[in-house]
Amino acid sequence: MNELPGQLPGQLLVIGGGRGIGAAIAACWPAQSTVWTRSGGVDATDPAALQTAFAAFQSRHGAPFALVHCIGDFAERPLLGTDPATWRELFASNVDSVFHSLQAVVPAMVALGRGRVILFAAAGVDRDRAMLRAPAYFAAKAAVVQLARSLALETAPRGLCVNVIAPGLIDHPHSHQDSQRRMLGRVPAGRLGHVDDITGLVRYLLSPAATYLTGQVLTVDGGLQA
Numbered sequence: 001m002n003e004l005p006g007q008l009p010g011q012l013l014v015i016g017g018g019r020g021i022g023a024a025i026a027a028c029w030p031a032q033s034t035v036w037t038r039s040g041g042v043d044a045t046d047p048a049a050l051q052t053a054f055a056a057f058q059s060r061h062g063a064p065f066a067l068v069h070c071i072g073d074f075a076e077r078p079l080l081g082t083d084p085a086t087w088r089e090l091f092a093s094n095v096d097s098v099f100h101s102l103q104a105v106v107p108a109m110v111a112l113g114r115g116r117v118i119l120f121a122a123a124g125v126d127r128d129r130a131m132l133r134a135p136a137y138f139a140a141k142a143a144v145v146q147l148a149r150s151l152a153l154e155t156a157p158r159g160l161c162v163n164v165i166a167p168g169l170i171d172h173p174h175s176h177q178d179s180q181r182r183m184l185g186r187v188p189a190g191r192l193g194h195v196d197d198i199t200g201l202v203r204y205l206l207s208p209a210a211t212y213l214t215g216q217v218l219t220v221d222g223g224l225q226a
């Protein structure tokens with residue numbers, strides 16, 4: 001799976017690809033990837049900043065072949081212990097940034113009549129159960145799933161495929177390692193995930209083999225019992 005595809009039919013735009021999973025995805029196609037980060041000057045919670053950045057991108061490359069959105073801050077605290085500022089920050093990072101990114105980029109892909117969109121949720125978010133560890137974060141990720149499902153139906157007639165990857169505990173230098181170590185016993189596979197566990201799936205989703213796959217949540221979690 002990791003061999004597919006060597007080259008993409010257009011540019012890959014990774015929003016939030018400065019480190020972690022997004023950086024690993026961009027590194028799969030170094031010559032075809034554009035990465036936006038907040039520290040690099042594009043704050044994805046700011047619609048004007050996205051519009052400006054996308055105008056520059058489009059004048060150089062036209063519409064991207066693929067948009068991957070990899071932003072999503074995490075906070076582990078109970079619902080009644082979540083203060084309003086944290087709630088707002090989690091929704092700005094996980095949901096507002098998705099909404100504004102889609103609005104800035106996807107119309108050009110629709111006009112082109114082809115493309116792939118990948119958003120990131122979190123393992124368990126599409127299951128019918130409470131997520132006591134981080135309820136505000138999981139509520140925000142549930143909103144991402146709904147946005148993706150709606151966009152998938154809206155854009156399928158225009159040649160787009162929109163899917164969600166729901167990672168479990170993916171280890172990288174900036175991941176939440178204390179929380180991951182505590183949860184490790186609940187992973188039947190017996191190990192934390194690696195960014196390569198995600199990039200293999202991304203390679204597939206951006207390949208010609210995946211043109212009939214849209215509106216899905218693909219969980220990569222080693223069987224995590226959250």
Ligand SMILES: NC(=O)c1ccc[n+]([C@@H]2O[C@H](COP(=O)([O-])OP(=O)(O)OC[C@H]3O[C@@H](n4cnc5c(N)ncnc54)[C@H](OP(=O)(O)O)[C@@H]3O)[C@@H](O)[C@H]2O)c1
Pocket residue numbers: 015016017018019020021022036037038039040042043044045069070071072073074093097120121122123166167168169170171174175176
């Ligand atoms: N790692 C895991 O185990 C795990 C598990 C479940 C779900 N996920 C989800 O998977 C996705 C990727 O996770 P990750 O661990 O790779 O994330 P990460 O290490 O936190 O990296 C996030 C990236 O997004 C950028 N970013 C953050 N806020 C931004 C903003 N407002 N505008 C533009 N860029 C911004 C950061 O750049 P700056 O440093 O410049 O801000 C960074 O490059 C996220 O949606 C996360 O919620 C991850």
